[in-house]
Amino acid sequence: MHNADHSLLSLSLTTLVLFLLVSAQEDHQQDTPIARFQRYLRINTAHPNPDYSPAISFLKLQAQSIQLQARAIEFTPGKPVLLLTWPGSNPSLPSILLNSHLDSVPAEPSKWVHPPFSAVRSPDGKIFARGAQDDKCIAVQYLEAIRNLKAKNFVPIRTVHVSYVPDEEIGGVDGAAKFVASKVFEELRVGFALDEGQASPGDEFRVFYADRSPWSLVIKAEGTPGHGSRMYDNTAMENLMKSVEVISRFRGSRFDVVKAGVATNSEVISINPVYVKAGIPSPNVSGYNLCSSSLKIHLLIINGDEC
Structure with missing residues (x-):
């Protein structure tokens, strides 16, 4: 092989290594809570035809990345309930259930500044996406809170369950209603449950205990x-x-x-x-x-x- 060929090969290998390093760095930078939130928002789970399968796959992948137990249950075909579990140090105590819903209301693209499933983030930090507030932000917040606690080696005393249910926006008959009536739910022994609420523009979060x-x-x-x-x-x-x-x-x-x-x-x-x-x-x-x-x-x- 000529010296010129050696030089070209060396240059090509160097370029390839640099490309891989830069790509890996970019992927790492993009693996942030905001980036994960945007990926979830780009999954179209809006009615009348919510696509639950990729949403379940995404959430399962996130759960596995922080070592949570995950199982999808279909009480109605094509309408899965995803249940994540974080075992507590004293599983004999009643558990905690954090609930969120997978679906969102319909979107009319012509009335949006950005496409409703693009999850575009503007320079001032606003994210444009159908379902961002109601209530995919909560779905991701649960996971990110657990991720942060696990990073600090925190272990809950009570077992924590996170449930993601379908069809909340159309009554929840095939989702939450069948879930809470099931043997699966009974075996969770839920002592406290937290669901979606009102959005906060600041850093304070209000918890409501009223039963509406x-x-x-x-x-x-x-x-x-x-x-x-x-x-x-x-x-x-x-x-x-x-x-x-x-x-x-x-x-x-x-x-x-x-x-x-x-x-x-x-x-x-x-x-x-x-x-x-x-x-x-x-x-x-x-x-x-x-x-x-x-x-x-x-x-x-x-x-x-x-x-």
Whole structure:
């Protein structure tokens, strides 16, 4: 081999080694809590078609990196519950459960400054992604808190479980509901559970102990039907508005308490009209296509701890 060939080979090997070293350094720099959070945010678990499989794989990988036990359980096919376990020094004591949900609400890309699953981080530190606040940040915070504690050789007295459930945004019927009713959950012997709450813009985190119970209510109003060219007393809308006005006054009184700083959102009864469904066609009568006057309003009432 000529000297020129030796020089070229040596140069190529040097370049390769430098490239590998730089790449390894970059990978190391990117393996930070923020980078891990961004990777999780880029997994699309938004409804109506949440992709749970890659989310479970990512969380399992993170759990394994900090030596947590991990198992995925499907109470409903295609809707896994991921359960992580950090054994305590006294497993005979009731355990602690930290819960988070995998899914998020839908995203409309055209209304976003950045694509909703790009997890772009702006120069001022803001991260743009669907599900960042509700509630993938909590999912990652649990893992990062455990990672930090383990780095300090901390061992909890009680066993700590971390659960990731599907379908929370659509009622949790195939997720948390089946999980808590299972033998698996019973065997955890949970003594204390912590779930998502309200975001904090500062370094303080508030913990709420109030039990908020949702109650869905449907109000149906009926009234005098007739042709659209005429006016009638006692229409369905008139009757419905009586209920709406009562609801609005009560909602306003509770909201005033929150605005005054006397109580937080979780400490009052919140009531929110969800949607109105109106108009039920009637059969033709004497050549006229009448429309019976009937409307429904769906309400979601959340009971605060003062109930």
